[in-house]
Each structure stands twice: as structure tokens, then as C-alpha cells.
Amino acid sequence: QSVLTQPPSVSAAPGQRIRISCSGSSSNIGNNYVSWYQQVPGTAPKLLIYDNDRRPSRIPDRFSGSKSGTSATLGITGLQTGDEADYYCGTWDNSLSGPVFGGGTKLTVL
């Protein structure tokens, strides 16, 4: 049972746009920044978004993040088959005094 809640799966066609939600509480998302990670099958997670909406320089602007209250959203536009992966949200939890993650969302590009 993950502290942060994500939909198990999402799918869309190439070229389309999707959004992945991440829901938490005032103990975590509500008072801290959110980061997002992409995990292509068989590989380690990779940082995609940090501080809610900032991208590392190597990440294309097709990927975006936002936060409102105790929820965060990852957006991906112009879907490509290479975007098929599991996506995880993460943040600091003040009650746990440590990082917490969502359960992950599997993106399928049809």
C-alpha cells in the first residue's frame, strides 16, 4: 500500500497527450515539492520532473508537471512508443521523515 495514490495504468495513441495523477495528503504533497520518475522496463528509474514542474536539462519539454493542493500531475504530449514505461511520483513525507512514492502508473502507447 503506497502512501501516494496513482492510477495503475493509462494508455493512448502515438501523438496524443496524457496526464497521470498523484494524490497524497498535507503530510507529504500538500507541504512539499513533487518529483516524477520514468522507469523503462528492465532499467532503473530516471528523474523526469522535480520541484513540481522543473525538468532536468536532458528531459524534453514534452514532459511537464504541476501541483495543486495535495495532488500532482504529470503530463506528456506528443506520445511516442519510447515513452512506454512505469511512472512514479515521489515526495518527502513529514510524518515518515523520509521519501515516499506512488504505486506507479504503467503507460501504454497503443
Add this chain to the structure above:
Amino acid sequence: QVQLQESGPGLVKPSETLSLTCAVSGFSLNSVYYWGWIRQPPGKGLEWIGNIYHTGSTYYNPSLKSRVTISLDTSKNQFSLRLSSVTAADTAMYYCASLYCSSTSCYSMRFDYWGQGTLVSVSS
């Protein structure tokens, strides 16, 4: 470029101690980062195990705290994980990673760099 590489046994017997090492290259352990361990059971999500700072301060997931020890070897630029009294539930891919925290409160945190992971199975 920062690189992390896990190493250690891929098979551990129940009730024994799991020991892993993470070698860091391209960056000193004596830096802004915390150095941490995260695990992922087969087909499941990510679970934070714990972190260590270059001062030696450690921070553990309360659910694992009684069994976990993370330590540093700055002379070799590596850090280690020990998890005692393992059971089949500890079977997972274990990742080491660098954790950036904005301050002591970590209101802004991110795992910047990850090792490739090492699969540890607990079985007799």
C-alpha cells in the same frame, strides 16, 4: 558524470543478513547529496529503505529501521547496506541513489542519480 554501481550477493538465505555496496564515481560522497537505498519487489513499486549523509547521519524507513544499517566508506567513495533477518518479503531489486534535499526539512527532494540495480533473492 555521476555513476553508481551496486554489488553484492544475488542470493541470501532466510534469517541471514543481506549486504550490498554502492560504488560512486564522478562525485565525492562528501557533497551536498544524501546517499540512499531504495528497493522494488518484483512487479511492485518503489520503497525507500534509508539514507546516509557524509557526516555519518543516517535516516531509515521506520518499517525497516530495526533491521537496517547504512554506512559510509569515504576512502573508497562507497556506501553500504546491511539488512538483517531477511525473509522472502525482502526479495527485490535494490537500487542505490543520490538524494538531494533542499534543507534539513527536505521540502524539496529528488533522487538525481540511480545505480542500475541488483536483484537479491531470499531463498534457502
